[in-house]
Amino acid sequence: MxxxxxxxxxxxxxxxxxxxxxxxxxxxxxxxxxxxxxxxxxxxxxxxxxxxxxxxxxxxxxxxxxxxxxxxxxxxxxxxxxxxxxxxxxxxxxxxxxxxxxxxxxxxxxxxxxxxxxxxxxxxxxxxxxxxxxxxxxxxxxxxxxxEGEPVAVIEPAGEQAPSDLRSLYLVDSDRKALTLHLNSLLDLASWRADQRIVRLDAPADVSYRVASDDSRIEIQESARESDDRVSKSTQSLDVYGVSPQVQWDCQAAACWVYDPRDGSRLMKLSPDQNRAEEIASTLGRLIRTLQAPS
CATH class of the missing domain: 1.25.40 (Serine Threonine Protein Phosphatase 5, Tetratricopeptide repeat)
Known part of the structure; x- marks a missing residue:
């Protein structure tokens, strides 16, 4: 329902x-x-x-x-x-x-x-x-x-949509599932390419990510394209308990980075779009917070 x-x-x-x-x-x-x-x-x-x-x-x-x-x-x-x-x-x-x-x-x-x-x-x-x-x-x-003195509500950015709206948007029955799908949707738009000027339809991204989650853990899979066009995949698990939901990010000339909330190391390499990187970091933080305190 x-x-x-x-x-x-x-x-x-x-x-x-x-x-x-x-x-x-x-x-x-x-x-x-x-x-x-x-x-x-x-x-x-x-x-x-x-x-x-x-x-x-x-x-x-x-x-x-x-x-x-x-x-x-x-x-x-x-x-x-x-x-x-x-x-x-x-x-x-x-x-x-x-x-x-x-x-x-x-x-x-x-x-x-x-x-x-x-x-x-x-x-x-x-x-x-x-x-x-x-x-x-x-x-x-x-x-x-x-x-005119009327109360005005603030339009929230996409990453701060109400959980009920995200559940409706992605047709799922839990905040965890909705945030996971939303995060993957954002990551689809933020894959990193060595040459950001030209995006060839027949050339997949050089670095891309997918996330999955359960009740206490987030799995982050990185796909990296090698020089011979082979794709190597690696997965790391992020246990959410004891982790800060304030996920940091920043952007440099050629890439944006989302940092690991456990130790501050680089976690995700994204395309150089500040707004998108900020939204991804915010959504990852919301997912961590939701898993830490499920409703």
Missing amino acids: VNVFCSGRRGVREGGRGGFCGGLRGLVLASLLVSLGAQGTSLAPEHEVHRLMLATEEAVSNGNWGEAGGYLNRLQRLEGDKPVDYYYFRGRVMQESSHLNEAQSALENYIGRAGAEGNHYQDALKRITDIEKKRDERSRKEHNRSD
Whole structure:
């Protein structure tokens, strides 16, 4: 059972005809039907990816945003690099459900990977502009309410979304699962490449990460591409008890780093995007805190 919680705070959850809550409920219920109705196939991973991408494209074309979100969530759970159009459709679905930060990040990642030759290049650019306009419009409305003496809620960054919103977004029943999926979604957008200027569609990232979690431990898998194109994988376990949830990060010219909360050593090497690195560190900290004090 998926419960959709809407706080009713003005300026944050409102939006469109019928309000944000109504739209989110419809999105979640439709996505739940997709999730329950399809428990996977026996296809090889590369064929399953292609099948889910075709299903996502059809759902988006028909305006079935819940179905599209369900297919994208299943794609996210598959290992390996995603097709470049995955990021475009993820941006479309996030924009439709008013998750503006995730939408912009996904669309920017699509443009970075596909370049001007991408099938959806111009539409992605227009959508980023639309997102900026919508964000500015929200800011103006909040400013006007503040001038009129009305209480104004603060729009939280993507990494600080309410746990109930993340559970609804990823169609899961626990904060741990939602934060783990959200962290992997952010990491998909932050893989490190030696040459950040050109992102070739046929060349996977040089360094990428996936996380998994249980009740007391976070598993962090690093995939590193060698000079001969072989991929080496290493996994380390982070026991959360006694660990500070204040995860540190910083950025240099060629990379951003997330630091190990146990000893301050380098834990993750990410693309040089400060906002994304900050959000990843914040989400990792939230996951640690959730495991330390489960509800």
